Amino acid sequence: MVSKPLCPKCRKEIPLDDVNVAKDIALCRRCGESYPFSDLVDSAPVRSVDLANPPRGAWLVQNPPVGFEVGASTRSGVAFFLVPFMCVWSGFSLGGIYGTQIYKMEFNPMISLFGIPFLLGTAFFGSYALMTVCGKVVVRVAGDEAVVFVGVGPIGWRRCFNWRKVSSIKRTEKLNNGNTSQRLTIEGEKRIDFGTGLKAERLDFMLGALQQMRARRGVL
Numbered sequence: 001m002v003s004k005p006l007c008p009k010c011r012k013e014i015p016l017d018d019v020n021v022a023k024d025i026a027l028c029r030r031c032g033e034s035y036p037f038s039d040l041v042d043s044a045p046v047r048s049v050d051l052a053n054p055p056r057g058a059w060l061v062q063n064p065p066v067g068f069e070v071g072a073s074t075r076s077g078v079a080f081f082l083v084p085f086m087c088v089w090s091g092f093s094l095g096g097i098y099g100t101q102i103y104k105m106e107f108n109p110m111i112s113l114f115g116i117p118f119l120l121g122t123a124f125f126g127s128y129a130l131m132t133v134c135g136k137v138v139v140r141v142a143g144d145e146a147v148v149f150v151g152v153g154p155i156g157w158r159r160c161f162n163w164r165k166v167s168s169i170k171r172t173e174k175l176n177n178g179n180t181s182q183r184l185t186i187e188g189e190k191r192i193d194f195g196t197g198l199k200a201e202r203l204d205f206m207l208g209a210l211q212q213m214r215a216r217r218g219v220l
């Protein structure tokens with residue numbers, strides 16, 4: 001099955017007449033740019049995972065004929081260290097900086113300014129710590145409507161996309177201070193990157209399940 005590639009710039013379909021598979025070139029006439037064809041479509045075969053046996057911490061719920069939900073928990077053993085550390089670190093820094101001001105009922109602007117990085121740190125690492133306790137990464141599809149959700153309970157980051165217009169689902173790498181981390185990328189009307197920090201077997205399951213559900217769509 002060869003799906004029509006989408007131009008990464010204007011997101012319009014590139015007609016197969018403008019694709020040279022042998023030379024691995026796809027030309028978007030609208031933008032006047034060419035791209036490696038293999039980057040625009042699924043070149044790798046569909047990953048085979050056992051949909052009935054997800055690894056611990058991952059799930060697939062099918063709601064035929066309209067859709068499904070595939071997801072994985074971001075719960076991790078790091079929480080055992082991170083959560084107590086956060087409580088102590090935030091407790092001391094914020095308690096010392098703002099607690100004493102509240103206790104003395106006097107506002108000190110310099111010390112309050114000094115505390116802002118600690119507030120931001122608490123918000124940033126606190127949300128990360130919360131993700132390691134009860135966060136999840138979910139892709140929900142109902143008909144053409146699909147959404148990626150990353151967060152805790154109902155609170156988090158979400159991106160909607162058109163499931164029918166997905167051109168590829170793959171694993172990509174994110175470079176971060178010299179470290180690479182694995183994530184999932186869905187290409188279609190737009191590009192959505194998500195799933196960094198998921199355990200490898202959960203990420204594999206989500207990738208395989210999404211690819212298989214997408215391949216199956218052509219059959220049903």
Ligand SMILES: [Zn+2]
Nearest residue numbers: 007010028031
């Ligand atoms: Zn284009």
